[in-house]
Amino acid sequence: MQIAIQGVKGAFHEVAARNYFGNNIEILPKLHFSDLAESVKKGECDFGIMAVENTISGTIHANLNLIQEHKLVVCGEEYLRIKQNLVAKKACRIEDLTEVRSHYMAINQSRNFFKQHPNIQLIESVDTALSMKEIAENNLTNVGAIGSLLAAEYYNLDVLAESIETNRKNYTRFLILRRDHIWKKTTSNKASLALILDNHPGSLAEILSIIAAYQIDLSKIESVPLVGEPWHYRFYLDVLFDNKQDYQKMIAEIKNKLDQLDILGEYTSGNQSYSKIHNNGN
Structure with missing residues (x-):
């Protein structure tokens, strides 16, 4: 079974997908939400999973619009507790970091932690897991990233600090999506x-x-x-x-x-x- 996600392997979308569907799935990464919606609409995957709301950042209105405009069917939802983690190349210490890259939401959710490390420059990127992938592929020794433990495992990075998010009640709501003409309704409330x-x-x-x-x-x-x-x-x-x-x-x-x-x-x-x-x- 193939599930389209936003982001590369190890993104929080993948974590949510595995929580909902189990591990016997194939992940189809899509860098942008619009690409994810198109993939579901065209039948390139069995399901898509899309973040629509975070308890800190609020509703992602553009994603609700994408679902409506592409006439996708919502067939489930998953709530994921978001734990942000600081990672870097092996043997790197927090004191060695000159910059940390991640999606702007991950940075915003972790700013209090970085007040303790004013020498680290925070740089926004397209995706949390993509930032980790770039560190691994380009051998960036003084650059860190914020994201999931799953991504850190995928890209063989050390976890320098776990659960650095400011608010521990940090949840994201994901909707499970399919094409309308192949969806059969189940019991609903x-x-x-x-x-x-x-x-x-x-x-x-x-x-x-x-x-x-x-x-x-x-x-x-x-x-x-x-x-x-x-x-x-x-x-x-x-x-x-x-x-x-x-x-x-x-x-x-x-x-x-x-x-x-x-x-x-x-x-x-x-x-x-x-x-x-x-x-x-x-």
């Missing part, structure tokens, strides 16, 4: 929706009231500007439900009051394993 409101006073309040009336738990709501339509927005919602029929009735009722409604996916919430999907013959 969560849905991700994208909607555009009919533009009249109180339109959002009306939609939220309907959701509440059916005792559906609105767990997340985000607004994203519509390009080319100033002051007009697409709303992304996550809802949790115990009763599937009530959820379906709610969808039918709000659909008539919206300019556009896209159901991005209906799936099982939380850290559910691949087995539920696999056992349904997909």
Whole structure:
């Protein structure tokens, strides 16, 4: 089974993929999120996994847009505790480092640690694991990187300091993606929706009231500007439900009051394993 990730081997996307699907998978690295979305859309992989939210950095709105624009189906989610680690070539010490490279999120999540080492220059890169790969391939002896322990193992680097992130409650939410026309729905208690409101006073309040009336738990709501339509927005919602029929009735009722409604996916919430999907013959 092939899983497309953002980043090179050892990226946190791979860690999340292995947590969700298990280790009997083949990783298909894609450097950019747009490439990941295209890979899933074209059927180059069985699934994709994409970060959409971090408890420190917030929602990655561009990735929600990619899912909606490529008409991908959300079929699961994985929450990963992010532990940032400082690594370098063998025998290198922290005192030897002149610079540390990593993705800007990893740097931002570790700034308090580097206040203790003001001589180290922090340099933003495209990907955490790619920074480690470059150190290994180019034999950079005074350069460190921040990223996963899995990447450090892949690229044979020493771990100089583990778990250097400032906030220990640092989690990233990843969505599991497939092409819509080959996806078969499984038992679900969560849905991700994208909607555009009919533009009249109180339109959002009306939609939220309907959701509440059916005792559906609105767990997340985000607004994203519509390009080319100033002051007009697409709303992304996550809802949790115990009763599937009530959820379906709610969808039918709000659909008539919206300019556009896209159901991005209906799936099982939380850290559910691949087995539920696999056992349904997909």
